[in-house]
Amino acid sequence: MDTVTFCGKTCHNVMQPEYTAYLNSPHSRVECVKCHIGPGAGWFVKSKLSGVGQVFAVTFDTYPRPIPVPVHNLRPARETCEACHWPQKYGEDRVRVISTFADDEANSATKTVLLMKIGGGNNGIGIHGTHLGPGVVIRYRPSDEARQVIPCVQYNSPDGKSVDYVTPDAKPGCLSGPDTREMDCMDCHNRPSHTFDLPERAVDRAMETGQISSALPFAKKKAVEILKAGYPSRDEAARRIPEAFATYYRQSYPAVWAERQALVTSSGNQVLEIYNRNVFPDMNVTWGKYPINIGHTDFPGCWRCHDSNHTAKSGAVITQDCNACHNLLAQDEANPKVLTDLGITEPRAPESR
Ligand code: HEC
Ligand code: HEC
Ligand code: HEC
Numbered sequence: 001m002d003t004v005t006f007c008g009k010t011c012h013n014v015m016q017p018e019y020t021a022y023l024n025s026p027h028s029r030v031e032c033v034k035c036h037i038g039p040g041a042g043w044f045v046k047s048k049l050s051g052v053g054q055v056f057a058v059t060f061d062t063y064p065r066p067i068p069v070p071v072h073n074l075r076p077a078r079e080t081c082e083a084c085h086w087p088q089k090y091g092e093d094r095v096r097v098i099s100t101f102a103d104d105e106a107n108s109a110t111k112t113v114l115l116m117k118i119g120g121g122n123n124g125i126g127i128h129g130t131h132l133g134p135g136v137v138i139r140y141r142p143s144d145e146a147r148q149v150i151p152c153v154q155y156n157s158p159d160g161k162s163v164d165y166v167t168p169d170a171k172p173g174c175l176s177g178p179d180t181r182e183m184d185c186m187d188c189h190n191r192p193s194h195t196f197d198l199p200e201r202a203v204d205r206a207m208e209t210g211q212i213s214s215a216l217p218f219a220k221k222k223a224v225e226i227l228k229a230g231y232p233s234r235d236e237a238a239r240r241i242p243e244a245f246a247t248y249y250r251q252s253y254p255a256v257w258a259e260r261q262a263l264v265t266s267s268g269n270q271v272l273e274i275y276n277r278n279v280f281p282d283m284n285v286t287w288g289k290y291p292i293n294i295g296h297t298d299f300p301g302c303w304r305c306h307d308s309n310h311t312a313k314s315g316a317v318i319t320q321d322c323n324a325c326h327n328l329l330a331q332d333e334a335n336p337k338v339l340t341d342l343g344i345t346e347p348r349a350p351e352s353r
């Protein structure tokens with residue numbers, strides 16, 4: 001039962017979305033049980049993912065689709081994640097470059113550059129230090145099942161001070177209740193090995209690496225449009241997606257089609273690959289079904305609390321300062337100066353551009 005194969009394949013239909021995302025994640029060599037159960041025998045019993053109840057549900061086809069999140073009986077993250085990621089290990093600032101392609105004919109490329117203030121868990125600074133440094137405890141109580149709406153938050157600092165931050169519509173005493181939660185890794189890294197992308201993001205990434213060619217007119221717009229059209233099954237998508245992509249160039253850009261048919265075909269196949277990694281109609285896993293809590297552009301994420309609307313009695317708020325979590329070094333620029341200064345040149349895929 002301890003193996004990835006058991007977890008991913010025995011309950012194949014039910015877990016196909018998670019297994020597929022896992023294979024494409026930085027954790028693809030970490031066994032399922034390392035996160036879902038952790039060391040020692042005790043949690044094996046508590047973990048629904050290996051429990052009899054679930055096997056029964058799978059057998060009789062009664063599992064909810066999609067599998068609801070958050071997973072409530074997951075072992076506390078600090079006992080599982082910290083077996084590999086000890087706090088001293090991830091303390092440095094990190095540059096993140098996010099490439100975006102526009103909806104225009106040229107698929108105009110821009111870049112956003114962020115300096116992420118990662119901060120180690122061993123120190124009260126940066127993203128990790130302020131939430132998880134020694135002696136820091138943050139509690140919150142969500143008002144929805146998916147923990148996407150958080151009206152009240154309590155910050156306890158190492159020196160014993162406690163501050164409640166609440167939104168105007170929070171109910172009195174809203175921090176007491178069985179669903180009050182102590183913040184840990186999972187509240188931000190809720191999809192560490194099962195990230196499902198949104199179509200725009202996935203296409204941007206595929207274009208950045210040249211899997212979908214940015215030399216094809218309107219490739220971004222078309223790929224996203226095709227991905228967003230509904231398909232009743234993965235078989236149907238496999239038939240229709242590459243065909244729809246090819247048809248567009250055959251009809252609207254015959255010259256491109258004549259000259260670059262192989263490129264159109266390979267790009268169209270990559271559009272299908274994106275679909276296959278992210279959409280599972282049998283399990284009702286479709287675009288955006290599983291919110292990602294890191295960030296704030298696609299889902300509420302950090303801004304569930306950092307919205308300047310969570311206020312303490314003193315009038316202090318949980319900050320939304322744009323430079324608290326990252327320095328915004330460039331936003332949607334064609335050629336950010338900071339990247340040239342750093343000597344970072346664009347990685348160009350051969351042939352395809
Ligand atoms: C790096 C840690 C990690 C590994 C490895 C991992 N998982 Fe998960 N998994 C999680 C976390 C965290 C969640 C909870 C997501 C939430 O509550 O929002 C989760 C959720 C799930 C869910 C619930 C549905 C969903 O999409 O959230 C399933 C099913 C699942 N995992 C199966 C697996 C299987 C099968 C494997 C191995 C092939 C695996 N996991 C490996 C961390 C991991
Ligand atoms: C058994 C070891 C192990 C466990 C347990 C584990 N990880 Fe990892 N984690 C790794 C490895 C290996 C990598 C990949 C490092 C690399 O590619 O450089 C990684 C990468 C990451 C990254 C960086 C991803 C990126 O895109 O660069 C994050 C964030 C992360 N893990 C979070 C978590 C969280 C949260 C948990 C607990 C739910 C967890 N990990 C559990 C081994 C583990
Ligand atoms: C308050 C939200 C938050 C919490 C809580 C949190 N992280 Fe992170 N973590 C982040 C953000 C944001 C990043 C940067 C992501 C990026 O730039 O893509 C990050 C990055 C990381 C990385 C990659 C670091 C690197 O240098 O590449 C690892 C590993 C990681 N976190 C592990 C953990 C573990 C383990 C825990 C629990 C002990 C944890 N995090 C708790 C928000 C959080």
Ligand code: HEC
Nearest residue numbers: 126127130140153155188293294295301302304305324325
């Ligand atoms: C559950 C609520 C909650 C969520 C979600 C949350 N934070 Fe926080 N964050 C807090 C609280 C509370 C503080 C401390 C406020 C104080 O100093 O009194 C804080 C402080 C910080 C600080 C220090 C700010 C400063 O100027 O001192 C950073 C940086 C930060 N958070 C980053 C993040 C990032 C990045 C995310 C999303 C990945 C995130 N937080 C998500 C509650 C949250």
Ligand code: HEC
Nearest residue numbers: 096098112294295296297302306319320321322324325331
């Ligand atoms: C509480 C922390 C926090 C605050 C406050 C914050 N950000 Fe962010 N921001 C993040 C994180 C985390 C990411 C995601 C980085 C990643 O993708 O790994 C992000 C990503 C971004 C991105 C990249 C979006 C993309 O296309 O992926 C932009 C642009 C951005 N932030 C702008 C802002 C602006 C403008 C403000 C002020 C209004 C702000 N941020 C305030 C944490 C924060």
